[in-house]
Amino acid sequence: MGIRKNEICRIILCAVFLCVTPVTWRNSCSADTKAALNVLVSMYKPVASVTVAQAKALIVALEKVAGSCGDDLTAFRIRYRIALLSFRVGLLDAAKAGFTALTADGKCPALVRVCSYNMVGQISRLAGEDTEALAAFDEAAKLAAEQLPTVEKDKGPFEEVLRAALFARGEIYELNGDYSASIGEYERLLGALSALADDKSLGGYKAMVNDRISQLYLRKGNVDKYIRAAQAIVSADTQYGRREIIELEMTCVKFLKGVNPNTVFGNGSFEAPAKVIAYVKQQEQTKAAADIVDKVGRLVDRYTQGYGAMMVEYHYAWLLDAIGEKDKAKKIFGRISSGEIEIQQCNEAIAGTVRQYAKIQYAIMLGEAGDYREALKALSQVAPAGEQTHISKLTESVSESIKILKREVPASENKQR
Numbered sequence: 001m002g003i004r005k006n007e008i009c010r011i012i013l014c015a016v017f018l019c020v021t022p023v024t025w026r027n028s029c030s031a032d033t034k035a036a037l038n039v040l041v042s043m044y045k046p047v048a049s050v051t052v053a054q055a056k057a058l059i060v061a062l063e064k065v066a067g068s069c070g071d072d073l074t075a076f077r078i079r080y081r082i083a084l085l086s087f088r089v090g091l092l093d094a095a096k097a098g099f100t101a102l103t104a105d106g107k108c109p110a111l112v113r114v115c116s117y118n119m120v121g122q123i124s125r126l127a128g129e130d131t132e133a134l135a136a137f138d139e140a141a142k143l144a145a146e147q148l149p150t151v152e153k154d155k156g157p158f159e160e161v162l163r164a165a166l167f168a169r170g171e172i173y174e175l176n177g178d179y180s181a182s183i184g185e186y187e188r189l190l191g192a193l194s195a196l197a198d199d200k201s202l203g204g205y206k207a208m209v210n211d212r213i214s215q216l217y218l219r220k221g222n223v224d225k226y227i228r229a230a231q232a233i234v235s236a237d238t239q240y241g242r243r244e245i246i247e248l249e250m251t252c253v254k255f256l257k258g259v260n261p262n263t264v265f266g267n268g269s270f271e272a273p274a275k276v277i278a279y280v281k282q283q284e285q286t287k288a289a290a291d292i293v294d295k296v297g298r299l300v301d302r303y304t305q306g307y308g309a310m311m312v313e314y315h316y317a318w319l320l321d322a323i324g325e326k327d328k329a330k331k332i333f334g335r336i337s338s339g340e341i342e343i344q345q346c347n348e349a350i351a352g353t354v355r356q357y358a359k360i361q362y363a364i365m366l367g368e369a370g371d372y373r374e375a376l377k378a379l380s381q382v383a384p385a386g387e388q389t390h391i392s393k394l395t396e397s398v399s400e401s402i403k404i405l406k407r408e409v410p411a412s413e414n415k416q417r
Contacts, residue, residue, distance in 0.1 A: 055089040073109060076102065080112050087119065096123045103139070110147045111157055114140055118161045121168060130172050137165040137172075145192065162192055163205070170212065179216045186213050207233050207240035214246075215268035223257055226250075226269070241347055244308025248299055248315060252276040255292045273315045280322040293319045307347035310336060314354055317361075326365060333362035337378070356382050356391050360398055367398075372406040 050058075062082050069075040083098030102108050102116040117140035124133035144162040148155055170185035186209050193202050193209070214229035230250045234243060252272035256263045259279065265272065280289045296316045303309035317332035335341070337359035343351040359382050366375035379399045383392035 050085070050089055052089045052091065055085050055091070059085060072107060076105075076108050076112050080116065083116070083119065087123065092123050092126065096120060099123070103136075110143065114144045114147065114158060114161050117143065118165055121165060125168065125172065130176065134169055134172055137169045140165040141169075141192070148195075159196055163189065166192060167209070170209075174212070174216065179220050183213055183216050186216075203236075204240050207236065207243070211240075211242060211246065215270075218253065218265045218268050221264075223253065226253070230269070241307055244299070244303045244306070245311050248273060248296065248312045251295055251299065252292070255288075255295070259288055277315070277318045277322055280319055284323045289323060293323055305342050307343050307351050310341045310343065310351060310354065313341070314358060317358075321361075321365075326368070330362060330365040330369070333358045333365065337362050353391070360391070360394055363402070364398055367402040367405060372402055375402050376406075 059082050062078055062085075066075045066078040066082070069078065079098065079102060083095045083102070086092075086095035086098060096119075099116040099119045103113050103120065105113075108116075117136050121133045121136035121140060124130075124136060140161055144158045144165070148158050148162070151158060166185060166189035170182050170189060173179075173182035173185060189209055190206060193206055196202060210229060210233050214226050214233065217223075217229060218226035227250060230246050233240065234247045234250070246269075249269035249272045252275070253265065253269050256272060256275055256279070263275075276292055280293065283289045293316075296312070296319055299312050300309075300316050303312055313332055314336055317329045317336070320326075320329040320332070337355050339355060359378055363375040363378040363382075366372075366378065376399060379395050379402070382395045383389065
């Protein structure tokens with residue numbers, strides 16, 4: 001769902017060039033537009049804040065400007081901005097009506113129509129009107145694909161809408177449980193991306209789409225197709241952030257199907273590592289448990305840097321803990337919590353959360369070993385006091401438990417702990 005929000009922001013921002021400049025307005029419009037222009041331009045600033053009342057007043061001014069424009073192109077751009085402004089302040093019905101009117105106007109420029117179809121789709125989706133959203137996204141994708149070969153410069157906005165619209169169609173079908181239709185839309189998106197071969201930045205995006213497809217195959221119960229799709233991502237020369245994690249998940253899926261062919265993956269492979277850890281805890285003395293721990297350990301040896309490597313090592317530590325290798329597990333949790341593994345900036349927020357949980361587990365294991373002072377020291381570095389998050393509540397609970405244990409230790413030993 002976060003992807004969808006990012007795509008909406010990108011589409012709005014990529015169409016900023018449609019904003020009419022002061023010079024254009026003065027040359028083609030007879031109305032006094034200075035006040036309207038200032039507010040309209042301000043809405044694109046990072047800290048812009050436009051109230052509903054301001055928006056309504058501005059819309060009235062803009063409608064007068066659009067009606068007096070001698071330049072049709074400028075008028076359509078202003079009408080688009082009116083709808084966009086309504087969307088910005090939450091007047092969704094008005095925004096949708098404005099965008100819909102633009103899509104139906106045969107004189108409207110192609111890019112304005114493409115962006116308007118996309119916005120109709122986004123607003124319909126927010127309202128839970130999936131059928132209407134699917135139709136609007138389909139029109140946006142078709143029109144964008146038709147226009148791309150005719151555009152010599154600035155293809156970016158058309159490409160962005162094409163990607164967002166097809167991805168949204170795939171996600172709508174996915175969320176509604178129509179996995180076959182969803183796979184079809186994601187494959188349609190991959191086909192569209194292949195036509196954009198000059199854009200070298202699409203490698204990670206294609207991997208993300210293939211990742212979605214592989215998960216859908218697994219949720220459908222087609223393990224072989226899942227493995228082939230997942231292996232293709234792992235084998236590709238890509239910097240995709242989940243590459244190492246995909247190999248971990250694939251390894252766990254193969255193991256789980258081996259020990260229990262009836263294993264169901266209703267949420268794809270994302271929960272496979274956790275299921276393996278639970279299995280190992282129950283079967284810690286078996287050869288199967290030792291084998292899967294060894295396989296994950298080999299992945300740790302292969303991957304040493306980056307977010308994916310950290311996640312593989314994090315799960316490996318839990319597996320070691322499950323089979324009783326407490327000292328090894330504790331060292332890994334300590335290593336992760338210390339931030340030794342370098343993480344790309346784009347994954348830093350998630351990595352920071354994982355480090356927090358690793359630090360909590362590290363403190364728990366220090367407490368189990370009787371090193372209460374170091375355990376409490378580690379916990380003091382986890383979450384700021386007063387925060388009401390799962391991490392802060394867990395930290396507080398673990399801290400209280402360790403303090404109780406520390407008090408129960410004989411005074412002669414407590415001096416050292």
